[in-house]
Amino acid sequence: MAETFPVPTMPVPPVGVVGLGQLGGSLAAALMAAGRQVSGWDVDPAAREAAAARGVTITRELSGVVVLAVPLPAMATALDGLTADPDATVTDLGSVKGPVLQALGPALGTRYVGGHPMCGTERSGHAAVDPALFTGARWAVCVEPDTDLTRWLRVAEVALAAGAEVVPATAAEHDAAVAAISHVPHLLAAALARAAADAGPLALALAAGSFRDGTRVIGSDPAFVTAMVEGNAGPTAEALTRVRAHLDRPWAELVEGGHAVVTRQDGRRTVRVPLERAALLSLGRSGGAVTRRLAAFLECWVPGNG
Amino acid sequence: MAETFPVPTMPVPPVGVVGLGQLGGSLAAALMAAGRQVSGWDVDPAAREAAAARGVTITRELSGVVVLAVPLPAMATALDGLTADPDATVTDLGSVKGPVLQALGPALGTRYVGGHPMCGTERSGHAAVDPALFTGARWAVCVEPDTDLTRWLRVAEVALAAGAEVVPATAAEHDAAVAAISHVPHLLAAALARAAADAGPLALALAAGSFRDGTRVIGSDPAFVTAMVEGNAGPTAEALTRVRAHLDRPWAELVEGGHAVVTRQDGRRTVRVPLERAALLSLGRSGGAVTRRLAAFLECWVPGNG
Numbered sequence: 001m002a003e004t005f006p007v008p009t010m011p012v013p014p015v016g017v018v019g020l021g022q023l024g025g026s027l028a029a030a031l032m033a034a035g036r037q038v039s040g041w042d043v044d045p046a047a048r049e050a051a052a053a054r055g056v057t058i059t060r061e062l063s064g065v066v067v068l069a070v071p072l073p074a075m076a077t078a079l080d081g082l083t084a085d086p087d088a089t090v091t092d093l094g095s096v097k098g099p100v101l102q103a104l105g106p107a108l109g110t111r112y113v114g115g116h117p118m119c120g121t122e123r124s125g126h127a128a129v130d131p132a133l134f135t136g137a138r139w140a141v142c143v144e145p146d147t148d149l150t151r152w153l154r155v156a157e158v159a160l161a162a163g164a165e166v167v168p169a170t171a172a173e174h175d176a177a178v179a180a181i182s183h184v185p186h187l188l189a190a191a192l193a194r195a196a197a198d199a200g201p202l203a204l205a206l207a208a209g210s211f212r213d214g215t216r217v218i219g220s221d222p223a224f225v226t227a228m229v230e231g232n233a234g235p236t237a238e239a240l241t242r243v244r245a246h247l248d249r250p251w252a253e254l255v256e257g258g259h260a261v262v263t264r265q266d267g268r269r270t271v272r273v274p275l276e277r278a279a280l281l282s283l284g285r286s287g288g289a290v291t292r293r294l295a296a297f298l299e300c301w302v303p304g305n306g
Numbered sequence: 307m308a309e310t311f312p313v314p315t316m317p318v319p320p321v322g323v324v325g326l327g328q329l330g331g332s333l334a335a336a337l338m339a340a341g342r343q344v345s346g347w348d349v350d351p352a353a354r355e356a357a358a359a360r361g362v363t364i365t366r367e368l369s370g371v372v373v374l375a376v377p378l379p380a381m382a383t384a385l386d387g388l389t390a391d392p393d394a395t396v397t398d399l400g401s402v403k404g405p406v407l408q409a410l411g412p413a414l415g416t417r418y419v420g421g422h423p424m425c426g427t428e429r430s431g432h433a434a435v436d437p438a439l440f441t442g443a444r445w446a447v448c449v450e451p452d453t454d455l456t457r458w459l460r461v462a463e464v465a466l467a468a469g470a471e472v473v474p475a476t477a478a479e480h481d482a483a484v485a486a487i488s489h490v491p492h493l494l495a496a497a498l499a500r501a502a503a504d505a506g507p508l509a510l511a512l513a514a515g516s517f518r519d520g521t522r523v524i525g526s527d528p529a530f531v532t533a534m535v536e537g538n539a540g541p542t543a544e545a546l547t548r549v550r551a552h553l554d555r556p557w558a559e560l561v562e563g564g565h566a567v568v569t570r571q572d573g574r575r576t577v578r579v580p581l582e583r584a585a586l587l588s589l590g591r592s593g594g595a596v597t598r599r600l601a602a603f604l605e606c607w608v609p610g611n612g
Contacts, residue, residue, distance in 0.1 A: 118514035138512050167511055177509035180502045185520040188494050190564025191552035196486045197567045198548055201593025201609060203483035204567075205473055206444050208424035210523040214491040217516040218564040225565070226558045240553065242504055246497035247546065252532045258496025258524040259531075261503045261510075287507025303507060 015158055016040060016062030016088070017069055018078050020051040023093050023117070024069025025129035028056045030162040033131050037064075041082060047126040054129070065154050067115075068092035072227045076103040089151040091115045091158070095178065096232040097142055097171035113155045114142035114171055116178070117164055124221055132163070138289055139164035140174045143280050153275060157293060165289035168280035179235035184243055186225050187236070189218040267305035272297040321464055322346060322368030322394070323375055324384050326357040329399050329423070330375025331435035334362045336468040339437050343370075347388060353432040360435070371460050373421075374398035378533045382409040395457040397421045397464070401484065402538040403448055403477035419461045420448035420477055422484070423470055430527055438469070444595055445470035446480045449586050459581060463599060471595035474586035485541035490549055492531050493542070495524040573611035578603040 015031055017024045017040035025047065028038045032055055039057040042048050052058050063085035068078045072094050084090070090112045094100045097114040104112045119137040139159035141152060156166045169177070193215045196203050218225070229236050246254055266287075273279050273290070274297055283290070288302035321337055323330045323346035331353065334344045338361055345363040348354050358364050369391035374384045378400050390396070396418050400406045403420040410418045425443040445465035447458060462472045475483070499521045502509050524531070535542050552560055572593075579585050579596070580603055589596070594608035 118512050137514065140512060167508070169508055173508055174512075177505055177512050180505035180509045181513040181517040184501065185498060185516040187553060187557065187560060188498060188520060188549075189516075189568075190560045191549045192491060192494060193564040193567035194552045194560070195490065195545055195548040199483055199486035199545065200591070202473070202475055202479055202590050203486045205590075205593040205595060205609075206424050206446060206475075206480075206483050207487040208443065210491040210495075211487040213519045213522050214494060215564070215568045216519045218561065219568050220565075222558075222561045222565040225561045229557050229561070239501055239505065242501040243494075243497045244550070244553075246500045247493060247550075251493065251535050252528075254493060254496045254500070255524065255528045255531045255535070258499040258521070259526075259528040261499035262495075262521045262525050284508050284511075285506070287511040289511060303511075 012036065012157075013064030013089075013154055014039065015064055016059075016066045016084070017056070018042075018062070018066065018082065019069035019074075020044075020047040020056065021069065021126055022124050022128040022130075022133070024067065025051055025054075025126045026131060026133040027067060027069060027093070027117075027158075027162055029054055029129055029131035030134055031158065032056070034161040034163075036158075036161055042126075044126075050126040050129070063088050065158050066090045067158065068094070071224060072096065072099070072231050075100050087111075089113060089154050091141075091155045093117055095182065095228045097140070097174045099231050101142070101144070101171045110146055110148040110151065113147060113151050114140075114174075115155055115159065116140045116174060117159065117162075118178075118182075119164075124224070134159070135163035137164045138167050140167045140169050140284075142171050142174060143168045143277055143284075144170060145277075147277065149275050149277065152280075153293070156290060156298075160290070160293065165291050167289045168284040170281065173281075173284070175232050176235045176238075179232055179239040180242070183229045183232055183236040184239045186217050186220070186229060187240060188243070189215045190225075193218055266303035268301040269304050271300050271302055273300045274298070318342065318463075319370030319395075319460055320345065321370055322365075322372045322390070323362070324348075324368070324372065324388065325375035325380075326350075326353040326362065327375065327432055328430050328434040328436075329439070330373065331357055331360075331432045332437060332439040333373060333375060333399070333423075333464075333468055335360055335435055335437035336440055337464065338362070340467040340469075342464075342467055348432075350432075356432040356435070369394050371464050372396045373464065374400070377530060378402065378405070378537050381406050393417075395419060395460050397447075397461045399423055401488065401534045403446070403480045405537050407448070407450070407477045416452055416454040416457065419453060419457050420446075420480075421461055421465065422446045422480060423465065423468075424484075424488075425470075430530070440465070441469035443470045444473050446473045446475050446590075448477050448480060449474045449583055449590075450476060451583075453583065455581050455583065458586075459599070462596060462604075466596070466599065471597050473595045474590040476587065479587075479590070481538050482541045482544075485538055485545040486548070489535045489538055489542040490545045492523050492526075492535060493546060494549070495521045496531075499524055572609035574607040575610050577606050577608055579606045580604070 020042040292299040326348040598605040
């Protein structure tokens, strides 16, 4: 692969975080700990006060990389009433990427680069802020046919500065993947909890580790979960159909196959990837991630041995 | 309820544990810590040596309460080659109760009292022994129409001594309950893992908390899991049908309902229950558990407030 790098140096931009709840507040805290300049805003005065107490500059005027850390239904209007630098790069932390691209793309064009950190807990709000929330997490940063790769790199560097590893993917690839590994699990957890309640108080009294593990995610705010699965309805329905098909298989075969997936130990090898669309998408499709930006390339890992 | 107690005092019997892997070894360790006299046997010399090093008397001659802590397929032959006192009470730790009752009932009659502690992890073997494994866990102890309640109490006292709470239930009630809260979760985890693998390396690379929680149990030994679900095939198939029916509901309703189940906060109130079949089964069906044996009754809790 070519190792010429089209953006050898650029000044580190400030970051403006819109929405200072669990995700946005944690990101602001992680970036400040990494030495980045962070400002932010939240419609909730209590969230603003909590962030200010942690050192975030509270302002309606945002520049550099503007991160929309608001619930999906609020994404389209997140910048209303705020002043964003016309040259600012805008990203978001939303759990579906196609709908946010459709909502923000027409107005922002290539200034918008979608993102999604794969973390967060069933807790929410500014009281759940944790500067280590992103440490070691995968963070999808979207690459579309018209993506401005300089802006993509600015967003990726925010994710790396927060301690995450960056997975390049198109919005459509991302949405199909998270349907299988996040949105369907929420629906299965809900159905499992309901079926256990049908079985009665004895069943709930006997419920132990496998039930608690299998239902934990449905402890999240139901409005948030519903917006997430309904915002990714097509891919989620397709992934659910695949789950149902697996449930039709002989149990011994199903158990063996599932066990093999969760116990597979892939090695990792380090590769260098240039800042090029095809190379980035190839990295993501192979199951790899960017771990560091070096002078002339991105340092990455891909699954594999040797 | 009557508070006369048919078994006011009896000597504390020794405990013999057959199978000294994760469950049996942990039980032996917990009981020794509680001051009980414990002997044991395992077909694996390494497991015997590990247990002996922890103070378990290794012997083929067992008396008092004999606990079969072997995999389900080995249950019917667990006592082969061992000498059990003809008056010993025999219990087991198997994850299904109807099939074990069918296997052991004809030979042992009322000397057999089924049991199932709701704990254990995806680890197994004597290296995974943990004396605190049962602390606070629910432990089903079976009550059938012909159960000898004095023997039932001996088994219940073993569970209480290990730190567990005792849930009385018939084998059939137990098997229906664990189908919903343990066996179906294993199948859902396997199907979820397989569907994620279908979605490709990108999906597995992005997999985070909800996927790991939702698939953790299928990391257990597949032979063990298959024996468990196939040993409880009827109730598991019925519970799986209920899960599928819930998955057909509108997602917003499904999510709301599942969230309500896992976030429900039942209070507890303390009740006194006599050692009587109907009272014990009523306690289990109400979602309650025995926490302590006092002189003239069992101290229990049931869900509820005030």
